[in-house]
């Protein structure tokens with residue numbers, strides 16, 4: 001339902017790696033969706049508990065704060081794989097061939113450097129809340145029921161590392177497309193041709209109907 | 211170089227990389243990180259040995275932002291409101307609403323497009339996210355409009371514009387974000403959005419009727435539904451009333467007793483009701499998994515923008531750009547109403563380049579206090595105020611105006627999220643097509659804003675009861 | 677190269693209020709004393725989130741910051757002793773004196789040194805009390821089953837008399853009170869006024885006094901060491917005056933507004949008899965102190981010593 005474009009596949013090592021990583025990314029994204037669902041269930045329990053048992057879920061806010069990083073980070077690489085992070089494609093949409101791949105390579109490379117630095121930065125953030133010597137290894141805990149915060153903080157560098165792997169694969173794919181002058185490289189999100197669009201659409205519409 | 215100058219240079223650089231096609235969330239984060247390095251290094255007089263220190267401090271400062279900003283209870287409303295939208299799709303509500311709207315209203319000129327607008331308005335009462343609304347209606351309404359000969363660009367434009375209604379009509383993720391930033395009552399703001407949302411939908415509808423009457427070969431009216439067919443279309447859409455009532459009781463109990471909980475809980479309960487409905491309508495694990503994945507995809511996209519922009523905002527904090535802006539605005543020597551209109555115009559321009567949430571996060575800490583000061587302060591009475599309303603009412607009124615502007619920026623090029631989403635769902639449409647089709651709605655939005663400014667009662671009547 | 681004027685960034689949050697007046701005063705004094713060569717550039721929320729000010733200090737992102745111990749007790753366990761319920765501190769002056777003495781304790785200094793931080797001064801706050809809606813709890817028994825917004829040590833204390841502490845962010849407090857999700861909210865008077873609880877509330881507990889929060893102002897130790905002698909003298913020599921200004925402001929401006937604010941809104945003042953308070957204290961204070969000492973001894977802090985240090989000073 002949301003914006004995403006197809007990624008071509010073949011038997012090359014690159015494409016096989018792409019699909020392996022995609023399986024991992026899907027699982028992580030599903031975790032994120034389940035966390036949203038869990039939030040919903042938690043609210044139902046909290047309301048029910050308060051109104052019927054006069055006993056709200058202890059640390060309701062604390063649990064929400066633990067779940068939010070799951071929702072916010074775990075799908076980041078999944079979304080990048082399918083081209084789901086928004087961008088302005090007016091300029092890049094007008095490029096063709098090697099110019100296009102060079103431009104994609106450069107912006108992807110900038111993203112990789114950024115995310116590598118942020119893995120470092122978010123890891124440092126995690127480390128400041130983690131202490132092997134402390135009870136629950138915690139040097140920072142939540143307000144009400146003192147849940148250790150380090151597991152939630154650790155999610156950021158983990159998810160960002162997976163994104164770095166994805167960006168590495170995309171760099172490889174764009175670089176290969178540039179060197180070989182490819183038209184439809186594998187393992188990167190593409191803009192579809194009209195005929196393929198029609199076929200894909202027909203297939204989709206015959207599926208789930210709302 | 212002064213921090214302010216660094217702020218201006220880095221901001222220019224951000225626009226450049228965005229235009230070059232770097233994904234917006236990451237472009238903002240990169241600009242913020244580069245800006246932080248620059249600021250810290252400049253503090254040491256750009257000594258060569260100090261670059262590594264500046265880089266370390268900047269990276270660690272930026273590294274705090276993602277976790278610390280997303281681990282928030284209030285932001286948890288966003289994924290829940292998105293999930294409701296997708297579950298409602300599987301509960302058959304989207305289709306039912308569209309069908310009912312079609313049978314009841316499609317006989318007017320431009321009928322199917324008008325029906326689409328009112329169906330999105332109805333769906334807005336269960337969906338909290340404009341993009342999610344645009345996404346589901348792109349799937350249902352565009353094919354029907356194309357079937358009877360609508361221009362595909364206009365059909366896409368109707369859906370992109372109609373989707374924005376979801377953020378005025380409660381529940382609304384972006385109203386929640388506004389309430390959080392300015393520390394106002396979430397419940398009153400949600401109530402305040404209702405009538406302006408309906409007014410906005412009516413203005414969209416009138417615009418389409420006007421276009422249909424003046425343009426040849428515009429989509430024809432769809433006639434021939436019997437009254438029996440019309441009434442039979444209503445029951446499947448009724449559950450939406452149930453959801454609306456649930457959410458209202460959680461925000462504000464109209465019968466005067468205690469409300470049932472907080473808006474956060476209300477959103478979650480609403481989602482739960484729709485979840486049960488979807489189960490009843492035959493949603494099973496494959497569809498549910500799909501809904502979860504789509505919710506995750508949209509949520510992560512929004513949250514990545516949130517933390518990415520907030521890294522940039524963190525840098526702006528160090529550059530003190532907001533402070534400089536605030537001083538400038540309050541020093542202006544002109545009527546408060548003119549200043550307010552100029553601020554809204556500035557939002558229109560900024561909104562062209564920014565995403566709605568990013569824009570609010572970026573500007574409100576600066577603009578909101580300035581607007582409150584223009585009106586005469588946070589606790590001013592209606593009699594002593596510049597805009598003829600008390601401080602708390604002004605906060606609500608400005609909130610609705612600014613959210614309407616933020617919605618406007620969802621459909622303006624070059625960065626208009628709703629148009630991206632519609633183009634993404636419909637592979638036969640480019641982003642440029644959708645931007646072309648949505649252009650007429652700029653006029654409708656301008657009219658809506660003018661009406662809301664001239665008749666503040668539209669916004670303030672409902673919350674005055676709460 | 678030319679000598680750069682020293683400019684420190686100071687990370688506070690919210691907006692300028694009674695709670696931040698000592699930092700504003702300090703900035704004014706330091707700039708005055710150094711002829712503008714050393715300035716404190718105060719930011720309200722632009723540099724960090726309030727719960728991460730200590731992280732920002734340890735990174736070196738800014739040189740001075742304010743935070744509350746209870747935001748993250750694992751980060752600064754040593755000073756949370758001052759947030760224990762029913763310590764018996766009676767005035768802002770006493771709160772200041774005890775805080776300053778504790779901040780000088782070697783164990784406390786070592787605790788904060790893990791964050792590369794040096795404690796400069798406290799932000800003394802009066803005892804927390806409840807503003808609530810509905811029937812006023814005239815005896816402590818009436819708190820049984822009452823849902824209250826109270827966090828940390830105060831929440832734990834309220835549990836001992838059967839109240840049900842519910843957690844929520846500060847921005848949801850007003851809404852929660854309006855909608856009846858909680859019946860009462862605990863804050864210091866200035867926060868009751870700025871979060872608008874008194875707009876909805878109908879009663880206020882005058883003397884429950886279960887405790888308060890401890891919110892120090894800290895500086896990055898490297899930045900402190902890098903100051904010239906003149907600058908350091910100007911900074912450290914202004915602390916006393918800044919605190920005097922703060923306490924005077926809180927007592928004579930904020931507290932002066934508090935009584936009339938209650939009267940204007942017809943808010944009933946609920947007071948409890950000495951026996952009742954004594955019983956509450958007996959139920960809450962002892963167990964909380966024991967638990968605190970046990971937990972923090974396990975962390976390797978001289979917890980008993982810190983507790984005795986504080987209670988000894990209170991008793992004087």
Ligand code: NA
Pocket residue numbers: 333334335336337338339375376377378379380381382
């Ligand atoms: Na909505």
Ligand code: NA
Pocket residue numbers: 561562563564618619620621622623624625626627
């Ligand atoms: Na835009």
